[in-house]
Amino acid sequence: MSIEHDFFGILGDDEEGEVYWSESAELGDQSVEIDLSSPDEESVTVEALDIAAAMIGAIEDLDSQVRESLVADLSAEVSVTSQYIAEQLEEMDQEAIEDAIIWDSGDQQIDFLRSLRLQRIGFHPHHRGSEEHFAVLEYAISPDETDGLLVVTIDVHGDTMQIALDS
Numbered sequence: 001m002s003i004e005h006d007f008f009g010i011l012g013d014d015e016e017g018e019v020y021w022s023e024s025a026e027l028g029d030q031s032v033e034i035d036l037s038s039p040d041e042e043s044v045t046v047e048a049l050d051i052a053a054a055m056i057g058a059i060e061d062l063d064s065q066v067r068e069s070l071v072a073d074l075s076a077e078v079s080v081t082s083q084y085i086a087e088q089l090e091e092m093d094q095e096a097i098e099d100a101i102i103w104d105s106g107d108q109q110i111d112f113l114r115s116l117r118l119q120r121i122g123f124h125p126h127h128r129g130s131e132e133h134f135a136v137l138e139y140a141i142s143p144d145e146t147d148g149l150l151v152v153t154i155d156v157h158g159d160t161m162q163i164a165l166d167s
Contacts, residue, residue, distance in 0.1 A: 007053035
């Protein structure tokens with residue numbers, strides 16, 4: 001059995017039952033890897049695929065919304081976002097930092113967040129509840145200089161659920 005969708009085409013595999021789709025999308029002057037996967041096609045609805053397709057179609061809005069949640073996270077007393085910024089600034093040499101941070105407003109943390117590059121978005125359409133992560137967005141400040149990622153999970157409504165570090 002397979003699923004046919006206007007945006008994703010034919011998804012699924014008769015033998016495995018697994019759903020997988022992958023492509024690149026443009027976000028400003030950068031390319032973002034996007035994939036969609038589910039361990040079985042029975043748990044994927046057309047509505048969930050429509051939501052994922054809409055998020056991909058509005059990738060700039062999705063990115064802006066997630067970045068706003070990162071800015072909000074900075075105000076927490078113990079912030080994963082500020083921890084990521086501190087770790088990356090400590091790990092990278094000064095020249096790499098100057099190359100990576102493309103904004104200069106005078107607020108180093110905000111400039112850092114504005115300079116993050118969205119590397120990948122992974123959609124999980126079998127997670128449709130508001131308590132489950134629907135998509136995972138991976139950000140890096142300088143993918144060539146460091147392996148550190150700032151990972152943001154969002155629910156089916158696009159609301160940030162969790163911000164985590166991945167090295």
